[in-house]
Amino acid sequence: MTRRKIAAIAVGTALLGATLTACGIEKYSEPFRDAPRSGTDNGPALVFTMPDGFGNGATKCLEGTGVRVTTLYHQDGAYGSVSTILDPACE
Template identity: 40%
Template sequence: MKRIRRSVWAAGVVLLVGGLLAGCSQEYDDERGKGDAPVQGKAGDDTPAEVFNMPDGFGNLATKCVGHGFRAYVTTNATGPSNVQIVEDKTCGG
């Protein structure tokens, strides 16, 4: 009886991990090749960000106001995930 329970438990873990990995492996890639997530109703803030270019091998930095009273800082890097920081910024009114 214990052997069956272990087998069922192991099969459940394999299915769970497999499902998680399958969900993570699907990369969204739009026509611009940016991999941006879709925005419901296409209603978003498309104003440009201020971009600071870094030397080759370093991620570029982009910043802009997001929401009311917050600023986002985002880095890009071709070799890894981007870093995002959102901080309070009183100059970002709304």
Template identity: 40%
Template structure:
């Protein structure tokens, strides 16, 4: 095997591993609830208000927690979201 064939073989093997990781490593965020960090037993199980936008735009959810309003913007089933907090929101009933 020449050096170029070795590099080509290694690159193909790495690409195969990367493809398999992408295929089997990415999962639906809704099927793995709380699969990120430890959490306490205190939870706010009240429903959030959902704000839906036309297809192609991110949706948002909002709810109050301990007097603070929390907004979470998400796009469909994507594994990312943007979060912002309005501290001591007067519209939140404590």
């Protein structure tokens, strides 16, 4: 191979890597980048999956607070939402 071909392959590989990184490839490792925990409420959440085109989510009562937290996530989008409400069922 000539130096020109090797350089073209190197540049192409670098551009592909930059494109994949910019397009959200880091989403695959996101479940392992949780925020630090400040409490001990490690119980399970109710996870629900919606039909295609709608956001999936999880809901959980925060232990001993009377507060329900719900999070929504839509496919590989870089956004989500969090909702907290006072829920009498969470006592």
